[in-house]
Amino acid sequence: xxxxxxxxxxxxxxxxxxxxxxxxxxxxxxxxxxxxxxxxxxxxxxxxxxxxxxxxxxxxxxxxxxxxxxxxxxxxxxxxxxxxxxxxxxxxxxxxxxxxxxxxxxxxxxxxxxxxxxxxxxxxxxxxxxxxxxxxxxxxxxxxxxxxxxxxxxxxxxxxxxxxxxxxxxxxxxxxxxxxxxxxxxxxxxxxxxxxxxxxxxxxxxxxxxxxxxxxxxxxxxxxxxxxxxxxxxxxxxxxxxxxxxxxxxxxxxxxxxxxxxxxxxxxxxxxxxxxxxxxxxxxxxxxxxxxxxxxxxxxxxxxxxxxxxxxxxxxxxxxxxxxxxxxxxxxxxxxxxxxxxxxxxxxxxxxxxxxxxxxxxxxxxxxxxxxxxxxxxxxxxxxxxxxxxxxxxxxxxxxxxxxxxxxx
Amino acid sequence: xxxxxxxxxxxxxxxxxxxxxxxxxxxxxxxxxxxxxxxxxxxxxxxxxxxxxxxxxxxxxxxxxxxxxxxxxxxxxxxxxxxxxxxxxxxxxxxxxxxxxxxxxxxxxxxxxxxxxxxxxxxxxxxxxxxxxxxxxxxxxxxxxxxxxxxxxxxxxxxxxxxxxxxxxxxxxxxxxxxxxxxxxxxxxxxxxxxxxxxxxxxxxxxxxxxxxxxxxxxxxxxxxxxxxxxxxxxxxxxxxxxxxxxxxxxxxxxxxxxxxxxxxxxxxxxxxxxxxxxxxxxxxxxxxxxxxxxxxxxxxxxxxxxxxxxxxxxxxxxxxxxxxxxxxxxxxxxxxxxxxxxxxxxxxxxxxxxxxxxxxxxxxxxxxxxxxxxxxxxxxxxxxxxxxxxxx
Numbered sequence: 002x003x004x005x006x007x008x009x010x011x012x013x014x015x016x017x018x019x020x021x022x023x024x025x026x027x028x029x030x031x032x033x034x035x036x037x038x039x040x041x042x043x044x045x046x047x048x049x050x051x052x053x054x055x056x057x058x059x060x061x062x063x064x065x066x067x068x069x070x071x072x073x074x075x076x077x078x079x080x081x082x083x084x085x086x087x088x089x090x091x092x093x094x095x096x097x098x099x100x101x102x103x104x105x106x107x108x109x110x111x112x113x114x115x116x117x118x119x120x121x122x123x124x125x126x127x128x129x130x131x132x133x134x135x136x137x138x139x140x141x142x143x144x145x146x147x148x149x150x151x152x153x154x155x156x157x158x159x160x161x162x163x164x165x166x167x168x169x170x171x172x173x174x175x176x177x178x179x180x181x182x183x184x185x186x187x188x189x190x191x192x193x194x195x196x197x198x199x200x201x202x203x204x205x206x207x208x209x210x211x212x213x214x215x216x217x218x219x220x221x222x223x224x225x226x227x228x229x230x231x232x233x234x235x236x237x238x239x240x241x242x243x244x245x246x247x248x249x250x251x252x253x254x255x256x257x258x259x260x261x262x263x264x265x266x267x268x269x270x271x272x273x274x275x276x277x278x279x280x281x282x283x284x285x286x287x288x289x290x291x292x293x294x295x296x297x298x299x300x301x302x303x304x305x306x307x308x309x310x311x312x313x314x315x316x317x318x319x320x321x322x323x324x325x326x327x328x329x330x331x332x333x334x335x336x337x338x339x340x341x342x343x344x345x346x347x348x349x350x351x352x353x354x355x356x357x358x359x360x361x362x363x364x365x366x367x368x369x370x371x372x373x374x375x376x377x378x379x380x381x382x383x384x385x386x387x388x389x390x391x392x393x394x395x396x397x398x399x400x401x402x403x404x405x406x407x408x409x410x
Numbered sequence: 411x412x413x414x415x416x417x418x419x420x421x422x423x424x425x426x427x428x429x430x431x432x433x434x435x436x437x438x439x440x441x442x443x444x445x446x447x448x449x450x451x452x453x454x455x456x457x458x459x460x461x462x463x464x465x466x467x468x469x470x471x472x473x474x475x476x477x478x479x480x481x482x483x484x485x486x487x488x489x490x491x492x493x494x495x496x497x498x499x500x501x502x503x504x505x506x507x508x509x510x511x512x513x514x515x516x517x518x519x520x521x522x523x524x525x526x527x528x529x530x531x532x533x534x535x536x537x538x539x540x541x542x543x544x545x546x547x548x549x550x551x552x553x554x555x556x557x558x559x560x561x562x563x564x565x566x567x568x569x570x571x572x573x574x575x576x577x578x579x580x581x582x583x584x585x586x587x588x589x590x591x592x593x594x595x596x597x598x599x600x601x602x603x604x605x606x607x608x609x610x611x612x613x614x615x616x617x618x619x620x621x622x623x624x625x626x627x628x629x630x631x632x633x634x635x636x637x638x639x640x641x642x643x644x645x646x647x648x649x650x651x652x653x654x655x656x657x658x659x660x661x662x663x664x665x666x667x668x669x670x671x672x673x674x675x676x677x678x679x680x681x682x683x684x685x686x687x688x689x690x691x692x693x694x695x696x697x698x699x700x701x702x703x704x705x706x707x708x709x710x711x712x713x714x715x716x717x718x719x720x721x722x723x724x725x726x727x728x729x730x731x732x733x734x735x736x737x738x739x740x741x742x743x744x745x746x747x748x749x750x751x752x753x754x755x756x757x758x759x760x761x762x763x764x765x766x767x768x769x770x771x772x773x774x775x776x777x778x779x780x781x782x783x784x785x786x787x788x789x790x791x792x793x794x795x796x797x798x799x800x801x802x803x
Contacts, residue, residue: 070429071429303521304478354757391483391486394752400428
């Protein structure tokens with residue numbers, strides 16, 4: 002099948018991106034008023050916001066759309082278009098050290114509307130700020146730093162959305178802090194929030210699947226079992242070397258009591274992740290990645306189809322190859338990009354055969370991206386995906402082109 | 411950017427060509443038979459979705475005790491199963507029926523949703539483990555007339571060839587319609603599916619599998635295997651029928667390298683040492699409401715009869731009138747592709763105990779013993795050709 006419409010879409014996107022009337026924007030700022038250098042965990046506050054004269058509120062958002070021609074083992078889905086998500090965010094500086102920020106996301110053309118962030122921050126000290134509301138859990142790099150225009154790929158990393166539940170946010174309270182000293186910046190976050198529920202091991206995916214809990218709308222208003230999810234992250238950045246973070250979240254996922262009756266023992270889900278990012282001073286090459294381990298207390302009498310251990314992650318390598326004036330954009334950048342990702346949904350061996358349990362997926366995504374301005378990206382990827390079934394039979398081979406645009410507005 | 415546009419357009423124009431190609435038809439076990447109408451293909455697709463995509467969980471009817479969470483998890487790629495999905499049947503040692511029905515028989519549901527205890531095997535109950543069988547070509551086997559199967563039966567070995575196959579005769583489930591041309595013997599019908607040929611048709615097989623394997627209640631099998639109480643259906647009747655249609659219209663495995671000299675030579679060896687007396691190469695289908703199945707010559711390498719396979723394969727458990735050492739001749743078509751759905755290795759015979767074709771042959775006893783001994787006496791080249799032939803199926 003020919004896909005000339007994709008080419009037209011590509012060209013129209015390129016033209017459209019050049020039509021923004023920047024005089025409409027009164028000003029661009031970020032909501033991070035701490036004065037410290039930023040860490041990955043500050044992503045929600047380091048977005049470009051529009052500010053208005055005489056109005057204490059700044060607004061922002063981004064839109065992300067794609068076209069793709071992709072198929073698996075000779076079965077092509079043909080050419081399809083998708084508005085992946087449109088997100089609106091609003092920040093308000095209520096006082097000198099009191100601010101509010103919210104993010105509402107419309108996914109899948111508006112079919113899914115999610116409140117991803119709605120938190121009030123009160124900074125008592127740079128190293129001790131209170132945060133309450135709907136909080137984006139600080140796990141790995143991607144969950145808090147998921148805005149489409151920041152990435153050179155049309156799809157989110159598989160490990161972030163098929164193993165970890167990005168974007169995972171929940172209602173709760175906690176503290177965070179950050180400090181810069183010399184070339185170093187360090188920060189931490191720690192929260193108590195509502196957590197996961199039993200759908201992580203009882204779902205239509207037929208595997209241990211943390212994102213299943215995202216479908217529970219009640220998680221914003223009540224805990225599934227009365228035990229909070231504890232999440233925490235610590236990160237350190239050096240101006241020249243880059244940033245390393247270690248994060249964790251864990252809690253009870255099952256309903257172990259009902260009406261005072263004990264139904265089961267408390268079963269935990271625990272996640273540990275490390276993330277890193279750096280930019281080569283010499284070449285401008287940026288490398289960003291995360292790797293996570295998941296441990297779930299699956300009942301032994303259930304099925305080994307539901308993994309007790311998972312692991313996975315991704316690394317994105319982006320190399321700018323052109324920085325010059327293009328189509329009137331003074332600082333346009335053309336990047337070569339490569340994503341390598343892996344998810345093992347079920348780490349272990351079958352009790353019955355002693356053979357390794359499969360249920361793995363591998364992604365390799367080379368791509369090109371063009372940034373006419375820093376907040377807008379036009380990207381072309383070729384997705385290579387290999388999905389292994391539970392028994393590790395020959396994998397399902399997926400491949401195809403993906404073209405997308407994403408931009409802050 | 412001046413060079414980017416001209417580069418991208420031809421790239422995108424050829425994007426379909428740059429997607430992964432389909433594996434060759436003869437490398438796959440799944441896929442529909444040729445000659446289905448568009449309406450039949452649509453129904454095949456619905457059945458495919460229900461069979462391979464619908465995963466049951468506590469919220470939509472799984473269990474509470476079960477063996478597997480979906481049809482497709484036991485029959486990956488419509489191939490045979492894996493030790494992980496092997497099920498255990500128990501409670502019947504002879505033709506007098508199952509004595510453990512009140513203790514969870516005939517099938518052990520050894521897994522359970524959280525909060526529920528699974529079944530355990532009663533002490534001293536006779537039992538056997540059953541590897542999920544191959545799905546492909548089932549519609550053709552279903553369309554073989556009873557008369558053809560019965561024509562090969564030779565219960566008392568009247569012809570003196572050492573082979574004495576017989577049908578497993580059973581009570582037909584009330585929901586299973588009588589097959590066209592069905593032969594009844596003393597009010598009993600000829601079973602042809604399952605390791606012991608204890609299943610009459612694919613509707614019984616499907617409804618029973620939903621119930622006993624997944625713990626899902628249907629209009630056909632309304633008793634919950636955990637509580638033994640009738641429940642509202644957890645799978646729609648139309649879905650069950652769509653799955654039956656899917657199973658009936660899965661293609662027969664396609665032989666590979668049929669003209670290769672080693673395969674041709676191996677075919678001759680196969681028949682010369684007597685394998686083909688039970689693993690019959692040619693069967694003919696009769697009438698079928700699905701035109702693409704009717705009046706075809708097929709090559710499944712089975713006679714659909716029970717044969718006594720000796721003490722090594724006597725697990726002490728049986729179904730219907732079959733003796734514990736009697737097993738229905740398994741079809742050999744698709745044999746060479748089994749590892750592609752079994753994690754890259756062979757799990758053969760009724761419970762997957764054999765990890766190679768040679769090992770499976772070596773475990774043949776009883777009526778299969780002469781062929782086994784002949785196989786062991788073959789010169790290495792003939793043995794190699796025979797194995798090459800079997801892997802081509």
